[in-house]
Amino acid sequence: MLARTQDLLLEAQRQQKAIAAINAFNMETVQAAVHAAELSERPVIIALGERYLPTTRIEGFAAMVRAIAETASVPVSLHLDHAYEKSSIEQAIRCGFSSVMYDGSRYELEQNIAQTRAIVELAHAFDVAVEAEIGSVARGAHSDEEEGDGRLTSPADAKRFVAETGVDSLAAAIGTVHGMYTGTPNINLELLATLRDSLQVPLVLHGGSGTPEAIIAQTVLSGICKVNVNTEISLAAVDRLRRDAEPGSPQLHLSVITSGLEEAMIPVISKFIRLLGSPADALVVNP
Secondary structure (H helix, E strand, O other): OOOOHHHHHHHHHHHOOOEEEEEOOOHHHHHHHHHHHHHHOOOEEEEEEHHHOOOOOHHHHHHHHHHHHHOOOOOEEEEEEEEOOHHHHHHHHHOOOOEEEEOOOOOOHHHHHHHHHHHHHHHHOOOOEEEEEEOOOEEOEOOOOOOOOOOOOOHHHHHHHHHHHOOOEEEEOOOOEEOEOOOOOOOOHHHHHHHHHHOOOOEEEOOOOOOOHHHHHHHHHOOEEEEEEOHHHHHHHHHHHHHHOOOOOOOOOHHHHHHHHHHHHHHHHHHHHHHHHOHHHHHOOOO
């Protein structure tokens, strides 16, 4: 049975931990995510991005995740990530997603508030939680996300936004990027602490890939309750695919290749799940 995303986030907030949201669009990634979560005995969020809907039938994907969640030994929730269209959110609600992200960050604050409020009213009528974003996460290397301008979240705007929209969680732009960093990460932990102290809702970090573990741990201890991960997992799978296709390698059956991709993703996902479940451990300096 699918878990409610908001229940997972509120419990993580209470425990000062975070949940990994694994961007997935095929069975291999979903199975790798759930297997990694079971190994760590931690919950996991399966996040399907709106950008994948042209090639991933949402009805079939949701049914697959529900079936896998039914036999999982850990809580699994299903989330629609970075949705820009109301129609996508309506589809996700019909298919049983327990949370959706409406991304109105490209709009001015007034319009973002108005449109997000309308999405919240729609989703809450079906007991579906809503994540939203103000500020803008920039795009790094190897990402398939839209380009963001890197605007950091304004605490004053965030407080007003949460109060006037009724969102259940907020994606905070604090200096991470979608994809991999092309320079030294510059994460504003002071801004994050201010947001945590002024807002009651769980905070979300977009751009887990490539972020140093100690920094991720610090963000969790400073209020982040959910961390999105995509690119680092993709790179591990593509690297495995490249090695399987190297000249001179034996010609493998497709089933062997896809099994190998799943095998390659599990350690990467496990790393994030363990880190987010025990953030203080990442800050311990061995003598």
